[in-house]
Amino acid sequence: MNNSFRLAVIRGIPVEIHFSWLLIFFLFSLTLAQGYFPTVAANQTSTVYWTAGVITTLVLFASVLLHEFGHSLVAIREGIPIRKITLFIFGGVAQMEAEPTNPVTELKVTAAGPLTSLMIALIFGTAYYLALAPGLIISESIFFVARLNLIMAVFNLIPAFPLDGGRIFRSIVWLFGKNMLKATRIAVGLGTVLSFLAMGLGFVMIFVQGDLWGLWLIFLGWMINQAGQSSYSQLVFKETFSGMKVEELMSTNLATVSPDDTLEELAECFLHYKYGAFPVVYGSTTHGLVSLQNMKQAPREKWPETRVSRVLTPLKEVLVLKPGSDAAEVMMKMAAQNAGRALVMQNGELVGLLSRTDMMRFMQMHMVLREE
Ligand SMILES: [Zn+2]
Structure with a gap:
């Protein structure tokens, strides 16, 4: 806040x-x-x-x-x-x-x-x-x-997580079940049911009884619902990525493009590698990142003569991470900034690329393997 x-x-x-x-x-x-x-x-x-x-x-x-x-x-x-x-x-x-x-x-x-x-x-x-x-x-x-x-x-x-009552309920389930994540899931589940009940009751108040105070119930139910979901996913992020560093998750065999490449050549790269974006590198200098979105800046017929340097997202506007950064924190930061990918750099040199898709995939894998 x-x-x-x-x-x-x-x-x-x-x-x-x-x-x-x-x-x-x-x-x-x-x-x-x-x-x-x-x-x-x-x-x-x-x-x-x-x-x-x-x-x-x-x-x-x-x-x-x-x-x-x-x-x-x-x-x-x-x-x-x-x-x-x-x-x-x-x-x-x-x-x-x-x-x-x-x-x-x-x-x-x-x-x-x-x-x-x-x-x-x-x-x-x-x-x-x-x-x-x-x-x-x-x-x-x-x-x-x-x-x-x-x-x-x-x-x-009221036992709707993350209200105090919901936390008390979680701690009791946690105490008996000895599993915090599972207890949170149960507490968020109960909170979700209660939040829908509150919203339902709100609608009944408004449309059946004509009582506008129902709006408050709808709003309250919605707030509890959102807060419950987000505290649960934050916990899952933390659990999944706890103790992990960016370097363990980033991709290192990078395909890069040059700022002097034309968009025609870049299109070939997208089709060949099927990545969503490429780091733009010339010699040992990283210039930025170019994604499919960036290509739309130039009309199709201009692609043969437009250079990558004209459309790329410059380095200073790209989220740049260190290989030793905490993965859970980075994931939250990327979600908050709505950044799809970040460049990983050390001493001014590009060492990897971290995409949200990679992290989500890892998270799914982690959850399936844990449940087995
Ligand atoms: Zn309190």
Whole structure:
């Protein structure tokens, strides 16, 4: 997440706020000041309502932060450093430097978040019932914070991976089955079923009951679905390529073309080798990469006189890797940049080519062989 700014560093953990959160801050304050407080605590000035709205939203913000600190402090105690905490539209994320390596650690780290929210709900709820009279704006604000923390705890406990509940479910399956990947697959499976149920329910609400709140359910279901799939495939990448270097996966018997070749000659190469792209090399200098896509820049009748140098993707625009780079990281980088292939270079010299197709093929092979 890049669109965020740093708020503070608390106990060594940077806390960042995503810009989408500012929108939620405003919407919450508005709803509280204009909708909620005037109905539960009458006859106040709009300054009072707005002050109460903003303060209550700030306390809610602190609750979300405490929830994430609940996860973070337990993680740190278990030896997993926290990179940062980001607050965004739906709450927060504490980014761990590594995934827990055993189910008990994951269970402790995950449970700490919802437990923190439950504790806050309990403390504020007790304060409301024991000490404060209803109808006062301050008591209603405290009641609201208690209720939202309860909702936050319950919502996070829904067993849809990667929500906290889904992680707790995974750690239990992992504990009994002793296989993290399999446990993740089961947890993501359950999360997918729940996300479709949420979306289905959303559609029923909209089209049968005419209730537009169904849109939120559809959106939420879709988000959980996407997040589950992507955390599963990231895990598969990591498992498959863990400990592997780029040099173990790259192709080294390279067919290269010269920048002075014509596109007519290049077309011959494509037909002969059936590769999707060629590194463009002259002497010991690598000029870039030329793919079938690049050929389309020149019309067919110009191919006999157009040189490769006119259409190639220059080296500075190509993803360049080192042979010793970590394969799992590279795979994520290629997926993020939507790069189909990368050149592998050492000391300015071309040593290999790594394509996403090669890596996917390796991954399929790996999965089949593992299951056998
Ligand atoms: Zn959590």
